[in-house]
Amino acid sequence: MDDSAEPRRSWRDGVRDGAPFGAATFVLAASFGVVATDAGMPTLAVVVMSVLVYSGSGQFAALGIVGAGGGVGAAVGAATLVSSRFLPMGLALGPSLRGGRLRRAVEGQATVDASWAMAARGDGGYDREYLFGHSAIQYVLWVLGTGVGVAVPELDVRALGLDAVFPAFFLALLVAEVRDRLRLAVALAGAALALALVPVAPPGLPVLVAAAAALAGLRAPR
Incomplete structure (x- = not known):
């Protein structure tokens, strides 16, 4: 069957299919919250970073540099380089979004790796509503996971293995690339x-x- 004839998937479909990814996101976010707090970042700053940035790779990269004694400029630069993959992803997604440039730019902020890949159609387009739902559940669980991580700073990250999530996350990205x-x-x-x-x-x-x-x-x- 021609892929272009397939029905568009809905926002609800995206939430449902994104739930397993969201569960993994929650664990990763909890790890970020614990490790960032352990590194000395203020609790509010950690949560606000997850709310505004919403990029596991970028946030961990910045945290790693700051934790090693690097400056804010180096941290921002590293996060930007790590997240530069979203530029070609956004160019591919753009035609499937709606409205003018500003609206498409805002809608494009919902893009994360899993939602972008899962929303792709065989005809080169993307299911817009599906992508939003897929990203929404992951975003909510990312912020909640970060909150849990910073709310329980006495967690022993090494005993629970949460300190291993950081390098394992980047290793997974590397293997995929x-x-x-x-x-x-x-x-x-x-x-x-x-x-x-x-x-x-x-x-x-x-x-x-x-x-x-x-x-x-x-x-x-x-």
């Missing part, structure tokens, strides 16, 4: 560059340099 030899080579080169800079560069700078080098490597002609 390394699909060919070029990407693997670029990832290894970036890791080697970061490790070489750690002893001599200020906290946060190795991550920024390695990320920039990785982007340049992926854009280089084959």
Whole structure:
């Protein structure tokens, strides 16, 4: 059957299908809340960050740099680089959104990795309402999970394994992206560059340099 003939999925369908992703999001957010509080971030700042940023990869990247003693600029730069994948994702999604540029930009803020992938149709378009529902349940559970993490600061993150969620999350992102030899080579080169800079560069700078080098490597002609 032609994919374009498939019925549009609803907001409710998105909420239902997004619930399992939301459960995983809740655990990750609780880990972020606990680790951020343990690193010394004010409780309110942690929750507000999750409410406004809503990006696990970006928030963990910023937290890692700040926790290592890096400055706000380095943290923002790292979060921006890590989240740069949303630019091409947004360009692909744009035609499926409604209204003018401003409205489409606002609607595009609902995009996260899972909802973007799940809302895709075979004809190159996206189910707009489905994406909103899929993202909505994840957003609610992300904020709630962060709240739980900061509300119980006495949790032993190591005993519960929550400290392992942070590196495991980034490892999962890396495994998903390394699909060919070029990407693997670029990832290894970036890791080697970061490790070489750690002893001599200020906290946060190795991550920024390695990320920039990785982007340049992926854009280089084959």
